[in-house]
Amino acid sequence: MLAGLIFATEDAGDRAGTLAATLPFGGMTLLEYQARLLIGAGAGHILVAVTRVTPALLGAVNRAAKRGVPVDIVRSAEEAAARAHPLAQFVVIADGLVTTDDVIDRMAHEGKDAILVTQEPAASLERIDARNCWAGVARMPAQRIKDIAAFPPDYDFQSTLLRAIVQAGAEQVMLSAAAVRAGHGVEREGAALASRSNAVLAALTERRTSWADRWVFTRIARWVLPKVVEKGVPGWLLMIGGAATGAGATALIASGFAWGVAVAIPGVAALATGAALSALRGEEKCALMQEALIGLIVGAVVGALGLMEMRADATLDGVILAMVTIAATAIAERSQAVIRRWWGSPAAYLLIVTPFAIADRASWGLAAIAIYAFVTLAAAVEARREKP
Known part of the structure; x- marks a missing residue:
């Protein structure tokens, strides 16, 4: 069983009487x-170590518990030992630590004691030997809490626990750059x-790896996300706005205005931003839904362009090109191959077809993205094929 131990004992440096753990973040x-x-890493129980309980702390604990995992407040190592499952493996998070899913997931694997270390004091808490400092995350069995439960109450819980983990011969895991x-x-x-x-938000936008996302939509998300968080804009509003914008673009194209494809670009940007915000808040299903909506919007736009070309030229060329693009993209997405930077994606196809549509050469744009989608599918199949 995996559990978590979060320390929330220190006051904020610039807000008297406010615990650092209750400061706003994302x-x-x-x-x-x-x-x-911790919940994302699989923790089934979380302990929050405190020295005093404030209304803001209680509110934060109650909201955290709504994710379906019990969250208990403890005031000492003795109380923590009493509440901890004896067979649990704990991931410890230091007071005031900011980190990412990748770091916690790496430390959450079952095994012996381990501590995350760094040689950069700016990213650490306290020195553990002549070379390394503790980087704020540790893994340990519940026994370590019991080892220090009988210590006098004036001992610092976090520091004492760290020393117990180190003395148990913990593996030192280096913090990556x-x-x-x-x-x-x-x-x-x-x-x-x-x-x-803002740095964590920027890292979350890197989840999308194609060139179109990296050089266009990721840059938009990096600029917009801090403002969205600051204003408290809910993620569902971004999702509804993106979907509505995409529907508007499709309606414009269906009405004969090929330039309406450009209207879908801010909608896709809103959904990409919303997906990163949902990931920050641990709402993976919502993030995946917004990723899927991007594909649906681009598919609708491409399909509408194909139908528009069919009406204009009285041939099936536009519809066939649109169907090839949609089918190849759907199969490539399901291949689950490791995405390469140059591969096509719904966002990339939208960017490519837009200038052609604005220039009233939508058929050329449909041909370009159909070829690109087919080449991407071939590359994805080759990547998944077993090599001799």
């Missing part, structure tokens, strides 16, 4: 974000935490 509190990471770039670090000030929030 449209939620830092504590909720940490709990979301990619994790640091993604925002990993300890922050207890609101302004600095907001900056790290």
Whole structure:
């Protein structure tokens, strides 16, 4: 059984009387974000170690518990030992730590004691030996909590537990440079935490790997996401806005206005932004739904362009090209091959066909994306084929 232990004991450096764990982060509190990471890694129970309970902390704990995993507040190692399942493996998250899913998932694997270390003091908490510092995440069995449960109450719970894990011969896992770039670090000030929030948001936009996403829609999402989070815009609003914009683009094309394809671009951008925001909040189903909506919108736009060309030319060429694009894309997406940067994607096809449609050469654009989709499908099949 995997469990989590989050420390929430220190006050914010720039807000007297406010716990750092209750500072806003990505449209939620830092504590909720940490709990979301643990739940995403498979934790079935979470303990929150505190020295005092504030209304903001209680609210954050209650909201975190709504994700379907019990979240209990403990005030000492003794109380934590009493609540911990004796066979549980714990992932420990330090007070004020900002990190990403990849880091927690890496540390959550079953095994012996392990601590995440770094040689960069800026991304760490305290030194554990002459070379390395603790980077704020550790893995341990429940026994480590019991080992320090009998210590006097004036001992620091977090620091003492770290020493117990180190003395047990914990494996030292080096923090990657990619994790640091993604925002990993300890922050207890609101302004600095907001900056790290933006770094994590930027890292989440990298989930989409094709060239169109990386160079267009990801850049839009990076610019928009911090503003969306700051204003508290709900993810469902982005999803509805993106879907409505895509439907409007399809309606314009169906009415004979080929340039309506350009209207779908901000809709796809809104859905890409919403998918990253949903991922931040741990709403993977919502994120996947928005990714699927991008494909549906582009498919509808391409299909409408094909029908428009059929009416204009009195031939089936446009419809056939649109059907080839849609079918090849659907099969390539289901191949589950590792996506290469140059491969086509619904977002890429939208960007390619748009200038042709605006120039009243939609048939040329449909031919271009049909060829691109077919080449991408061939590459995906080849990537999945067993090599001799």
